[in-house]
Amino acid sequence: MSRPRSESEYLARLTPPSVAAAGISRRGFLKGTLGAGAAVSLSSLLAACGGDDKGGGGGGSASQEVTFGSNQSDAVPKKAYADMLAASGLKVRVNTVEHEVFQQNINNYLQGNPDDVFTWFAGYRMRFFAAQGLAGDLSDIWSGLSGFTDAFKQASTGDDGKQYFVPLTTYPWALFYRKSLWEERGYQPPKTLDELVTLAKQMQKDGLTPIAFADKDGWPAMGTFDQLNLRINGYQFHVDLMAGKKAWDSAEVKKVFDTWRGLLPYHQKDALGREWQEAARSLLKKESGMYLLGMFVGQEFPKGKEQEDLDFFAFPEIDPSIGTGAIEAPIDGFMMRADPKNEEGAKQLLKYLGTAKAENTALKADPTVIGASSEADSASYTGLQKKAVEFIGSAESIAQFLDRDTRPDFAQTVMLPGIQTFLKNPNDVDGLTKSLESQKKSIFTS
Amino acid sequence: MSDLPTVPAARAKAPAPRRRRGRRVQVTGTDRVFLVLMVAIPTLLVLGWVWVPAIASVVLSFARWSGVGGLDTIHWIGAENYKNVFTNYPPFYPALRHNLIWLVFLFVLPTLFGIFLAVLLDRELRFTRFYQTAFFLPVVLSLALIGFIWQLLYSRDQGLLNGVLNTQIDWYGDSRWNLWAVLVAAGWKHAGYIMLLYLAGLKGVDPSLREAAAVDGASQVRAFFSVVLPVMRPINIIVIVVTVIESLRAFDIVWVINKGTNGLELISTLVTQNVVGEASRIGFGSALATIMLVISLVFITIFLSTVMRGERR
Amino acid sequence: MSSATTATRPQAAASTTTRARRRRSPARIVLYVFVTLTALAWLFPVLWALLNSFRDYHYTSLHGYVSLGGFTVENYVHAWQQGEFTRHFLNSLIITVPAVLLTLFLASCVAFVVARYSFRFNLLLLGLFTAANLLPQQALLIPLFRAYREIPLPLWMSDSGRLLDSYWGLILVNVAFQSGFCAFVLSNYMKALPHEMFEAARVDGAGVPTQFFRITLPLCRPALAALATLQVTWIYNEFFWATVLMQSGSKFPITSSLNNLRGQFFTDYNLLSAGSIVIALPVLIVFFVLQKQFVAGLTLGSTKG
Numbered sequence A: 001m002s003r004p005r006s007e008s009e010y011l012a013r014l015t016p017p018s019v020a021a022a023g024i025s026r027r028g029f030l031k032g033t034l035g036a037g038a039a040v041s042l043s044s045l046l047a048a049c050g051g052d053d054k055g056g057g058g059g060g061s062a063s064q065e066v067t068f069g070s071n072q073s074d075a076v077p078k079k080a081y082a083d084m085l086a087a088s089g090l091k092v093r094v095n096t097v098e099h100e101v102f103q104q105n106i107n108n109y110l111q112g113n114p115d116d117v118f119t120w121f122a123g124y125r126m127r128f129f130a131a132q133g134l135a136g137d138l139s140d141i142w143s144g145l146s147g148f149t150d151a152f153k154q155a156s157t158g159d160d161g162k163q164y165f166v167p168l169t170t171y172p173w174a175l176f177y178r179k180s181l182w183e184e185r186g187y188q189p190p191k192t193l194d195e196l197v198t199l200a201k202q203m204q205k206d207g208l209t210p211i212a213f214a215d216k217d218g219w220p221a222m223g224t225f226d227q228l229n230l231r232i233n234g235y236q237f238h239v240d241l242m243a244g245k246k247a248w249d250s251a252e253v254k255k256v257f258d259t260w261r262g263l264l265p266y267h268q269k270d271a272l273g274r275e276w277q278e279a280a281r282s283l284l285k286k287e288s289g290m291y292l293l294g295m296f297v298g299q300e301f302p303k304g305k306e307q308e309d310l311d312f313f314a315f316p317e318i319d320p321s322i323g324t325g326a327i328e329a330p331i332d333g334f335m336m337r338a339d340p341k342n343e344e345g346a347k348q349l350l351k352y353l354g355t356a357k358a359e360n361t362a363l364k365a366d367p368t369v370i371g372a373s374s375e376a377d378s379a380s381y382t383g384l385q386k387k388a389v390e391f392i393g394s395a396e397s398i399a400q401f402l403d404r405d406t407r408p409d410f411a412q413t414v415m416l417p418g419i420q421t422f423l424k425n426p427n428d429v430d431g432l433t434k435s436l437e438s439q440k441k442s443i444f445t446s
Numbered sequence B: 001m002s003d004l005p006t007v008p009a010a011r012a013k014a015p016a017p018r019r020r021r022g023r024r025v026q027v028t029g030t031d032r033v034f035l036v037l038m039v040a041i042p043t044l045l046v047l048g049w050v051w052v053p054a055i056a057s058v059v060l061s062f063a064r065w066s067g068v069g070g071l072d073t074i075h076w077i078g079a080e081n082y083k084n085v086f087t088n089y090p091p092f093y094p095a096l097r098h099n100l101i102w103l104v105f106l107f108v109l110p111t112l113f114g115i116f117l118a119v120l121l122d123r124e125l126r127f128t129r130f131y132q133t134a135f136f137l138p139v140v141l142s143l144a145l146i147g148f149i150w151q152l153l154y155s156r157d158q159g160l161l162n163g164v165l166n167t168q169i170d171w172y173g174d175s176r177w178n179l180w181a182v183l184v185a186a187g188w189k190h191a192g193y194i195m196l197l198y199l200a201g202l203k204g205v206d207p208s209l210r211e212a213a214a215v216d217g218a219s220q221v222r223a224f225f226s227v228v229l230p231v232m233r234p235i236n237i238i239v240i241v242v243t244v245i246e247s248l249r250a251f252d253i254v255w256v257i258n259k260g261t262n263g264l265e266l267i268s269t270l271v272t273q274n275v276v277g278e279a280s281r282i283g284f285g286s287a288l289a290t291i292m293l294v295i296s297l298v299f300i301t302i303f304l305s306t307v308m309r310g311e312r313r
Numbered sequence C: 001m002s003s004a005t006t007a008t009r010p011q012a013a014a015s016t017t018t019r020a021r022r023r024r025s026p027a028r029i030v031l032y033v034f035v036t037l038t039a040l041a042w043l044f045p046v047l048w049a050l051l052n053s054f055r056d057y058h059y060t061s062l063h064g065y066v067s068l069g070g071f072t073v074e075n076y077v078h079a080w081q082q083g084e085f086t087r088h089f090l091n092s093l094i095i096t097v098p099a100v101l102l103t104l105f106l107a108s109c110v111a112f113v114v115a116r117y118s119f120r121f122n123l124l125l126l127g128l129f130t131a132a133n134l135l136p137q138q139a140l141l142i143p144l145f146r147a148y149r150e151i152p153l154p155l156w157m158s159d160s161g162r163l164l165d166s167y168w169g170l171i172l173v174n175v176a177f178q179s180g181f182c183a184f185v186l187s188n189y190m191k192a193l194p195h196e197m198f199e200a201a202r203v204d205g206a207g208v209p210t211q212f213f214r215i216t217l218p219l220c221r222p223a224l225a226a227l228a229t230l231q232v233t234w235i236y237n238e239f240f241w242a243t244v245l246m247q248s249g250s251k252f253p254i255t256s257s258l259n260n261l262r263g264q265f266f267t268d269y270n271l272l273s274a275g276s277i278v279i280a281l282p283v284l285i286v287f288f289v290l291q292k293q294f295v296a297g298l299t300l301g302s303t304k305g
Helices: A007-012 A027-048 A075-086 A099-104 A106-111 A124-131 A150-155 A179-185 A193-205 A220-242 A251-266 A276-284 A295-300 A343-353 A356-363 A383-393 A408-424 A429-444 B029-060 B080-087 B092-121 B128-140 B143-154 B160-165 B178-203 B207-215 B220-231 B233-249 B252-258 B267-275 B282-311 C002-008 C011-024 C026-053 C057-063 C074-082 C085-116 C122-134 C137-150 C167-191 C195-203 C208-219 C221-237 C240-245 C254-265 C269-289 C291-302
Strands: A066-070 A092-096 A117-121 A166-170 A173-178 A209-212 A288-294 A310-313 A326-328 A331-336 A397-399
Touching (some): A075 A092, A117 A124, A173 A295, A173 A326, A193 A251, A310 A383, A331 A343, A429 B080, B128 C026, B143 B160, B143 C026, B178 B233, B233 B282, B252 C240, B267 C137, C085 C122, C085 C167, C085 C208, C085 C221, C085 C254, C122 C167, C195 C208, C254 C269, C269 C291
Parallel strands (some): A066 A092
């Protein structure tokens, strides 16, 4: 199961309507959403049913149609995107593909007949496509965009210095906790690693699991690795490591694993059989003290009091000379295909999508992400979202998450099983890192 | 009516090897076209969809290719992929081990049990229809569906097994247990399949053989082993081959549980992981695929030679 | 030898006393008990799913599963809606029916030629076909996947424009893989048909099509029925190709759609049970109604007819 991207995924994964135990009637809510969603999906399905047109390229114009490839397949974000596109003033034809499939299929998609504009993420893969000539240069649009910090611009830039990506939303990874529980027990967010360990020990004494943890799908634990690496070795080392420029069996990486091993006793046991939703629920049920995850952890918290109770703090500092300036905040946004049929229309659409107005419409769907632009309307944000804005806005550098920052084949076939091996056997760090390095060498040399 | 004049072989499309039924026939124009089409179209389909990809897999295993870009972006690197598979890929040996365990398990438990059940059911029992239905039932279910159904028993918090045994074991999630849990589910299906094959074979055994053995004073068990089993040789071979092939092709159930990670690695899932999705290690995946092909072809050849030998009888 | 004559006495005459005696023997009773218990144990997982599919989640989460009560039909309704079963069943239908028909037709063609006419390549051909049926599918994934991506299809055949993510793609791959088994079985069956009929027909001037369609196929009806039963089950249950060659979630046949439903169903196991039962239902019905054909099909393939 992938990282969720929207609230409707949360809705779709709810405990069933027949559970009244949580005291919230979801039956009507769910039915209503499904009904509305069905109506919208049907109409957009019909719109998308036209399939890809096989026509060749052309300059196009703003009055012609712009095709838009979307991975927002769940009902609520689909509607939000539809609203957002409708407000652009352009004629947009949306082709929606289930988001997991869209991501897996991206190679085929881009080499086949992609839409003029399509949804994607910042990170290695974006740069890879740009380098392969599969994405259109958007630097001229960027000169007209405002509201994006340098960190966002950097995340949108390809290897050749040109921009290829327009951000829409983002969310931070951090340690999440329930305010009410911490107030009750008198806990304070730790600022350093030692404070974290002390706090964890205290939590254990109080009968809680200090840190919730789940890695059945293989990717959540990558977040922990990233945070530790960013704190211990710094942003630049992390980026270089992801790019294959640094060795995995170096002392720096081994230090990360050793530190992690030291923290493992405070993590929830048997993580390899648990999915993140379950760990999030342990946080909800006040059985765990905190959870290192993305802000989408809020999707497992019922709306209202529980969601309000959620708060987060940055992963504590480990090396004072490095501090906590680097954070992890995956950015979702849009790219343009290399040879769009309607280039003018596509660029105009992208220009619109890079505005705060577009973001505001999209954000209505999901309270667990925030707009990438600092001009986004934060008035209707929840407390958590407001804090996230500040958190991301003040970050020195933003990483994208391991599986978006490095080659996907490396992430998928090497890191995923590698980290799971580590969790099963944390003592053999030397063997693990040696294996990671030799596999990396065999993959990156191409 | 049997001795119809046969036309000399000179004009016949079919050569004149002496087959049992003397099929020296003349095939004229349109008939020949039809015959060719009737063979060519299916053959081309099978060649194109099965054998050409098989060869292509072997060829690609000597390359490095990301799958992005055309055929001109392929780099040929010799046997490097194989070297990496055998020395530089941690999930490989566990996967091999699991496949082997799968094979041995299927043999020792479900296959033998299926044979045992077949022998039992061969005894003219009264409710045999019910028994057969009960044992055959899992055979018609998809292995993926079986994974889901057994989840109801295996789940850590809501499964019956933990509820009854009062344990907290995550049968599907704990790498100490999950392979065995999956094997029980797969064996549940496999035993029925073997039983069906064997039962049919047993019904074909000449009853006089068994009577003779009974007359000679052999106990039932001895009669089975010394008289029936040898006669069932073709079936035995088929049972063996089916078991091997099924253990090599195991994929569905493991994929729906956790995509073949954490104790459930199999070579088939490794191939798929390396290819499907964004991770496009085409050459490397092909090397894994070729290994699968080689192992399968060994057994398929044994199977075919046995069966074809029977053809020529 | 007197015992020989005893042995050759017709079964019916001997059986009345023997059967009566056999029914009483303790060994026989043990046999019945064992087989019955085993059969019930065998059915248990499915029965358990069936039982829970009718139970309310709220009830079972409160009382645990080792309990009885809380019966409802709601799970089926929810499972159908949330799993979008209508669409997926339709997809399964669109894929299975043409695939089975095409498989049987092409396999009969090949079997006809191989059975009636002897070529040098007969054995090789059969071997090719049968081996194709036995190869592990994952080993062929990569080239097929790439090829499917390249091969264009007209839009009226596939709305993706390519063989990838199209119903035809899935149909063809199933046909290619299954026709081997069917060809093998049918060729055996056809060989057993009396060749005098064909000689007579040939003398009467019947060409190959007539021989095939008017004589052979009708005679092969039992074998075809048996194979059809098997093929429907196997193609319906087919999981791998549907998962990798189909990209749009809305086009998945029902068995592969299971994979996508995990997220929605993973908390509520009663919902999962209901969903599983619904998905298993078509093949179960086919199995119960056509059990004889099913068994015949498998045995035809393994024994010598």
